[in-house]
Amino acid sequence: MEADRGTVTPDNAHRAGNQAAITQFLSMLAAERGAAANTLSAYARDLNGAAAIVGDLVMADRAALARLGEAWSGLAPASLARKASALRQFYAFLVDDGRREDDPGDALPRLRPRRPLPRLLSHGEIAALFALAEADAATGEPAALRMLALIELLYGSGLRASELVSLPMIAVPRDAPFLTITGKGGQQRMVPVGERAGAALRQWLCVRPAGGRHVFPSPRGGHLTRVRLFQLVRELALRAGLDPEKVSPHVLRHAFATHLLEGGADLRVLQTLLGHADISTTQIYTHVDGARLVTLVNQRHPLAHHAA
Incomplete structure (x- = not known):
């Protein structure tokens, strides 16, 4: 018999x-x-997609979550990893909030996507x-x-392309060698500006068209677009005799x-400079400079020079 309208069924609950x-x-x-x-x-x-598969997502057990692995088996590794991460954080939240005593997240697939190494410029x-x-x-x-x-x-x-093109004039202090950057998620950070970059920025500001709130305004209003920045960088690379396919704003950040x-910067400092929320994102750079890190351990570890 069909449930009366307004009746609270288990599915509705x-x-x-x-x-x-x-x-x-x-x-x-x-x-x-x-x-x-x-x-x-x-x-x-x-x-919501997981809830559609298991029903009671809040109180789902490990057997129910195992069904998610089966349902997600055809997904790309990156999509699978994101979905599993969302569920694990959700269940950790429920435990912290006192809604569950156990965390079933370990029943979720743990396939991690291989993060591609960044293209490098020598x-x-x-x-x-x-x-x-x-x-x-x-000139x-x-x-x-x-x-x-x-x-x-x-x-x-090391600015992101989006951070650079949208940089407001108020982010550039007159005296302090820092920029105030608003990055992903609206998070703000202070980014140091070296002497070379500072000199180049001052030269540009002397000839920058008047008006507008952005450091790099567009003739059509607003600011320079990411697409135009990409084009400008590749045009410069081509004229410099470099493979333009190898050069982009993001490659310069890399x-x-x-x-x-390579110069000895601490990984935590690098995380702050790049505006990475998670240190695991910054750790990709340890793969591109593995030889230097091995040498560093051999030279600097307290036991490196002790006889075996």
Whole structure:
């Protein structure tokens, strides 16, 4: 017999309980961890999709979660890892909140996607790129001065392309050698500006068109776009004799991180400079400079010079 309208069925109760718990979990992520809107949206889809498979998501046991692994078996590794991560964080939240005594998250698949190693530019390639940009800037042409300031901030301060093009004038203090950057999830950080980048930035600001709130304004209003920045960097790379397919704003950010690590920078400091929320994101750079890290351990460890 069909349930009367308004009757609370087990399925309805589960749906209501799931939705309330998911909403509270997402609110916690936003308030305590500053999770970005895209992250919250993706987690909401993942959790609601899991609930559609197991029913009572809040009180699901390990056998129910094992069914998720079967249902997700055809997903790409990155999608599978994200969904499992969302569920694990959800159950950790339920335990912390006192709604569960056990955490069934270990029943979820633990396949981790292989993070691709970043494309790298050698010191020689960086030198060739900057030699051309500096020669162009010596002409005093505004476009050339802007180009030099852009690549100095990408390679000299490790900014993301989106952070660079949207940089507001109020983020550039007159005296302090720092920029105030608003990164992913609205998180702010202070980024040091080296002498070279600072000099290039001051030169650009002297010829920058008046008006507008952005350091790199667009003639059409607003700010320079990420697409246009990408084009400018590749055009410069081509003229410098480099493979343009190998060079991009993000590759310059990778070069900033890799070359700092080569110079002895601490991984935690690098995490702060890059604006990574999780140290595991920064750890990719340990793979691209493994030889130097082995040498560092052999030279600096207290027991390195003791006889075996």
